[in-house]
Amino acid sequence: MITSDKKLSYYHDEVPDSHKDEFKCLSGMDVISLSVQPKFQKGVKHVVPSCEYYQVKGSHSNIYPVKNSVHAIARQMRRAARKSSFAIGFPSYKYPPLENEDIQIIYSQEKESDIEKALSQAKKMLTLSEGWDEANAKRIEPSTFQAAATFLLRYVNRLEETNIYIQTPEIDPCPDGSIDLNWHTDNARMLVNIRQENNEYVAYYYGDFYDGKMPFKGNIAVDTFFDFFAAWMKYLV
Amino acid sequence: MTEKQFLTPLPILDEHNVYRQVHIQDLHPKERDHPERYPKPSHFKPDPDGLSVYWNQHIDPEGVYNIIGLSYKANKTEFKDPANFFVFSIPVLYLRAVEGISDVSHSPRYIGNPAPIGSPNIYSHASIVYSDDEEIRLKLSDYCKSNHASCHCKIDFSIVEKKVQELRQRLDNTIYHRLPED
Numbered sequence: 001m002i003t004s005d006k007k008l009s010y011y012h013d014e015v016p017d018s019h020k021d022e023f024k025c026l027s028g029m030d031v032i033s034l035s036v037q038p039k040f041q042k043g044v045k046h047v048v049p050s051c052e053y054y055q056v057k058g059s060h061s062n063i064y065p066v067k068n069s070v071h072a073i074a075r076q077m078r079r080a081a082r083k084s085s086f087a088i089g090f091p092s093y094k095y096p097p098l099e100n101e102d103i104q105i106i107y108s109q110e111k112e113s114d115i116e117k118a119l120s121q122a123k124k125m126l127t128l129s130e131g132w133d134e135a136n137a138k139r140i141e142p143s144t145f146q147a148a149a150t151f152l153l154r155y156v157n158r159l160e161e162t163n164i165y166i167q168t169p170e171i172d173p174c175p176d177g178s179i180d181l182n183w184h185t186d187n188a189r190m191l192v193n194i195r196q197e198n199n200e201y202v203a204y205y206y207g208d209f210y211d212g213k214m215p216f217k218g219n220i221a222v223d224t225f226f227d228f229f230a231a232w233m234k235y236l237v
Numbered sequence: 238m239t240e241k242q243f244l245t246p247l248p249i250l251d252e253h254n255v256y257r258q259v260h261i262q263d264l265h266p267k268e269r270d271h272p273e274r275y276p277k278p279s280h281f282k283p284d285p286d287g288l289s290v291y292w293n294q295h296i297d298p299e300g301v302y303n304i305i306g307l308s309y310k311a312n313k314t315e316f317k318d319p320a321n322f323f324v325f326s327i328p329v330l331y332l333r334a335v336e337g338i339s340d341v342s343h344s345p346r347y348i349g350n351p352a353p354i355g356s357p358n359i360y361s362h363a364s365i366v367y368s369d370d371e372e373i374r375l376k377l378s379d380y381c382k383s384n385h386a387s388c389h390c391k392i393d394f395s396i397v398e399k400k401v402q403e404l405r406q407r408l409d410n411t412i413y414h415r416l417p418e419d
Contacts, residue, residue, distance in 0.1 A: 131310060131311040131313075132262060134310045134317050135260070135311050170277065172277050172278075180278055180279045182279075189375065191278050206372040217371070217372060
């Protein structure tokens with residue numbers, strides 16, 4: 001089992017054979033975090049001010065296959081590195097973005113965040129059988145749960161990169177097999193429904209500042225990040 | 238009463254209420270004995286015909302529990318347990334003011350005379366007509382939460398259980414299975 005005092009470092013692109021056992025552990029229910037830091041290269045001055053900037057909350061690795069997760073996070077790291085170089089005022093031409101070979105990823109087990117805990121608990125909905133409401137409710141497909149978890153974590157992680165921590169939503173199964181994410185904060189409320197349409201997952205949403213003030217309504221693809229949507233989610237702190 | 242008379246819809250007025258049965262799986266918070274449990278937005282996903290409710294002019298909350306107790310679970314020959322349900326009352330006036338709800342209409346449900354055991358007729362059946370919409374679902378849930386005291390129909394379950402047992406023993410010979418004779 002990988003623990004916080006036993007950190008393992010790998011390049012992002014392959015899981016070494018020698019550590020497959022550890023990664024089998026990661027494919028269980030354990031939550032891991034993946035952080036990144038630049039490889040030290042002699043004579044190269046890196047743009048990265050601090051590797052902590054690139055820490056990404058891990059997901060349940062039985063939601064994301066570990067290897068795919070690593071690839072996805074490596075991509076995210078490179079984007080983050082580029083953004084960061086601007087954010088801290090370094091001109092990008094002087095400090096080029098990190099490339100794959102500059103990055104190493106550190107795996108470590110980490111305490112679950114509230115949202116990860118909520119996802120862990122909500123996962124029980126996958127055990128509901130058809131007719132779980134004693135009427136005609138459909139069972140929740142694992143792919144729908146995965147889509148909802150991916151959607152939620154994508155926005156939460158991106159907001160946390162800018163030190164915005166939104167509240168944990170209620171995560172509920174719907175009788176038609178879709179999943180609701182439901183927030184009620186002091187200032188705003190929001191309902192997002194993740195459902196499948198034409199073999200793609202779509203997030204239908206409605207939010208307002210209560211009493212219908214400043215309504216925010218529409219639908220977006222689950223597998224794409226939208227800045228305007230993240231901007232509204234900031235009201236859910 | 239004939240089948241035709243049974244199926245003839247009557248006008249529902251603004252001052253009336255409708256009852257909605259809510260399975261405990263659809264309630265928030267999850268704690269079973271929490272005093273202010275209300276239906277979550279997920280509960281208000283409509284069927285293609287709208288959301289099924291009971292019209293309070295032709296049934297009371299005890300009657301709703303009787304019908305629940307006389308109905309089989311979906312695709313089973315096992316009766317539903319009324320204790321697994323809460324009943325909420327919502328004013329028609331409020332429902333008609335929600336943008337996107339096109340109507341609250343009487344839609345009696347006739348299965349047969351007598352109706353088979355497990356599938357009673359429901360003369361008080363009505364429909365809240367709207368398409369699946371997050372705004373509507375969120376507002377309906379929040380209405381039940383904010384007006385919990387007036388919405389939640391509290392009931393003495395010992396009386397309900399006794400009545401349901403008595404009705405079940407009569408098989409299909411109940412007012413819920415046979416049309417009233419003129």
